Amino acid sequence: MSRVTRxxxxxxxxxxxxxxxxLGGYLFLYLPIVAxxxxxxxxxxxxxxxxxxxLKWYGKLAQDTEMLEALLLSMQIAFMSATAAVMLGGxxxxxxxxxxxxxxxxxxxxxxxxxxxxxxxxxxLSLMLMLVSVQHAFGFPRRGMGTIWLGHVLLSMSYATVxxxxxxxxxxxxxxxxxxxxGARPWQVFWLITLPMIAQSLLSAWLLSFTLSLDDVVxxxxxxxxxxxxxxxxxxSRARLGLSPSxxxxxxxxxxxxxxxxxxxxxxxxxxxxxxxxx
Amino acid sequence: MKTIGSPxxxxxxxxxxxxxxxxxxxxxxxxxxxxxxxxxxxxxxDAVRVxxxxxxxxxxxxxxxxxANYLFLGEDDLYIRAYLSxxxxxxxxxxxxxxxxxxxxxxxxxxxxxxxxxxxxxxxxPFWTSFLLRVYAWKGLLSEGGWVYGLIxxxxxxxxxxxxxxxxxxxxxxxxxxSLLIGMIYTYLPFMILPLYANLSKMDMRLLEAxxxxxxxxxxxxxxxTVPLSRAGIVAxxxxxxxxxxxxxxxxxxxxxxxxxxxxxxxxDEFFGNNDWPLASAIxxxxxxxxxxxxxxxxxxxxxxxxxxx
Numbered sequence: 001m002s003r004v005t006r007x008x009x010x011x012x013x014x015x016x017x018x019x020x021x022x023l024g025g026y027l028f029l030y031l032p033i034v035a036x037x038x039x040x041x042x043x044x045x046x047x048x049x050x051x052x053x054x055l056k057w058y059g060k061l062a063q064d065t066e067m068l069e070a071l072l073l074s075m076q077i078a079f080m081s082a083t084a085a086v087m088l089g090g091x092x093x094x095x096x097x098x099x100x101x102x103x104x105x106x107x108x109x110x111x112x113x114x115x116x117x118x119x120x121x122x123x124x125l126s127l128m129l130m131l132v133s134v135q136h137a138f139g140f141p142r143r144g145m146g147t148i149w150l151g152h153v154l155l156s157m158s159y160a161t162v163x164x165x166x167x168x169x170x171x172x173x174x175x176x177x178x179x180x181x182x183g184a185r186p187w188q189v190f191w192l193i194t195l196p197m198i199a200q201s202l203l204s205a206w207l208l209s210f211t212l213s214l215d216d217v218v219x220x221x222x223x224x225x226x227x228x229x230x231x232x233x234x235x236x237s238r239a240r241l242g243l244s245p246s247x248x249x250x251x252x253x254x255x256x257x258x259x260x261x262x263x264x265x266x267x268x269x270x271x272x273x274x275x276x277x278x279x
Numbered sequence: 280m281k282t283i284g285s286p287x288x289x290x291x292x293x294x295x296x297x298x299x300x301x302x303x304x305x306x307x308x309x310x311x312x313x314x315x316x317x318x319x320x321x322x323x324x325d326a327v328r329v330x331x332x333x334x335x336x337x338x339x340x341x342x343x344x345x346x347a348n349y350l351f352l353g354e355d356d357l358y359i360r361a362y363l364s365x366x367x368x369x370x371x372x373x374x375x376x377x378x379x380x381x382x383x384x385x386x387x388x389x390x391x392x393x394x395x396x397x398x399x400x401x402x403x404x405p406f407w408t409s410f411l412l413r414v415y416a417w418k419g420l421l422s423e424g425g426w427v428y429g430l431i432x433x434x435x436x437x438x439x440x441x442x443x444x445x446x447x448x449x450x451x452x453x454x455x456x457x458s459l460l461i462g463m464i465y466t467y468l469p470f471m472i473l474p475l476y477a478n479l480s481k482m483d484m485r486l487l488e489a490x491x492x493x494x495x496x497x498x499x500x501x502x503x504x505t506v507p508l509s510r511a512g513i514v515a516x517x518x519x520x521x522x523x524x525x526x527x528x529x530x531x532x533x534x535x536x537x538x539x540x541x542x543x544x545x546x547x548d549e550f551f552g553n554n555d556w557p558l559a560s561a562i563x564x565x566x567x568x569x570x571x572x573x574x575x576x577x578x579x580x581x582x583x584x585x586x587x588x589x
Binding site: 110115126157258 | 294300305308316379382386405408410414419425468519533546577581
């Protein structure tokens with residue numbers, strides 16, 4: 001590349017500075033994750049003093065029924081809320097992308113964007129108060145797994161919409177039109193053309209929604225009822241009390257599972273991409 | 280603005296569902312709850328439930344708006360201090376993210392195109408692992424004996440932090456404004472980097488060539504061409520960081536210690552600790568009013584970015 005297009009990289013010092021800044025940034029981003037994993041193997045109840053290698057925290061974790069039950073509940077909620085969020089978010093993305101004008105579009109658009117930034121305590125409080133009002137009037141729903149699911153769908157739907165809409169914007173519109181001209185019906189166009197082309201973004205949106213749900217404390221605390229304790233709620237209540245090696249072990253496991261999932265998914269996406277380019 | 284898809288496709292009968300279903304969902308579960316919060320904020324707590332602001336007695340419908348919750352927010356300086364301190368922490372977090380994130384996104388966008396997807400993925404990856412656990416990890420890193428604690432002590436940086444009033448005594452990093460700030464910057468940094476990178480990587484390089492041809496030094500071109508052109512990215516990133524920071528709860532609770540006053544925590548305590556739902560609602564209404572303006576700005580920038588892309 002020429003000197004002009006890389007303006008601040010003229011000198012060797014500047015190049016070195018850029019590398020150092022990037023390296024420092026990544027170090028900052030990854031340091032906590034590395035520390036969590038390293039100290040999950042630490043043979044000391046105090047997670048900041050190194051006292052030799054052990055696997056005992058993982059053994060303890062296997063017997064920690066509170067944690068395991070919470071994990072099971074969280075996985076169920078995450079699975080269901082990610083599925084619903086992708087469906088609703090996909091519809092919202094299609095609506096925003098395809099229909100440039102409809103009544104109330106700007107309200108719709110701001111309602112899709114708002115949960116991305118709205119402080120979670122506000123969303124949690126308001127949703128909870130509404131559910132209580134409904135409960136007073138009709139006697140249902142009881143707070144628990146279903147209401148947590150509701151909150152998580154609301155939050156992750158916005159992220160799903162952003163991811164899917166970004167992909168829709170990259171699509172070449174002539175393809176859909178060509179299919180229509182060749183006699184395909186609109187629903188056929190959707191199933192045969194649009195859906196396969198946005199499949200990757202649906203998968204990314206699903207994974208993102210899944211992790212958001214698996215990670216959320218605030219909405220769950222507001223919306224849960226007796227007996228419905230999610231994994232982040234357990235982790236949060238222990239973390240509040242202080243450092244606990246059991247959290248490190250959970251963290252290391254989550255990081256391992258997520259890395260395998262994300263790497264697997266991106267390999268799959270890369271392969272599809274290659275196939276698409278070659279065909 | 281260009282229309283996408285043929286009229287036939289847009290006129291498809293699915294339109295009503297595709298728009299209607301998510302619309303209805305958001306109206307019922309996102310917009311309606313805010314109206315209920317507003318209503319409850321003008322109410323008071325009965326023995327077990329919130330009193331209704333409407334009453335119908337002897338054929339008279341009366342509306343009773345109780346302003347006491349709002350007046351109370353003004354009287355007790357705890358609330359005003361909490362609001363101001365939340366805004367201050369949110370502003371400091373935004374500034375910190377911008378300071379670290381802008382050069383980061385810039386260097387990312389100007390590194391070799393082949394390496395960029397990898398660099399991008401490395402920014403996204405921590406996002407996939409639990410945010411709660413990563414914040415918790417800072418507890419260990421900043422406690423006595425932790426890695427970062429050791430580094431800061433060894434370099435004497437803690438004296439600088441003390442001079443900046445971010446910590447009180449040099450040996451104590453946890454449960455200070457400093458630990459809170461580190462945690463918040465850490466949490467929100469990717470939200471700053473991603474929109475900035477998206478913006479900077481799309482920049483038209485011919486403009487920089489033109490600036491160079493007209494005699495601008497790289498440094499001048501950076502400040503007078505690159506930075507102004509990336510304004511949309513700066514605004515989007517700043518709003519993505521600032522707005523949620525104002526009401527942040529988890530990070531202050533885990534890293535902030537008792538002195539770091541944040542409005543999210545005050546709301547939480549009124550709700551869960553004192554069970555005062557009307558007061559918690561009034562606090563929430565004021566928070567919403569505070570973030571409404573930045574939110575409108577965010578919305579506008581989002582729309583503009585989409586408009587340019589399509």
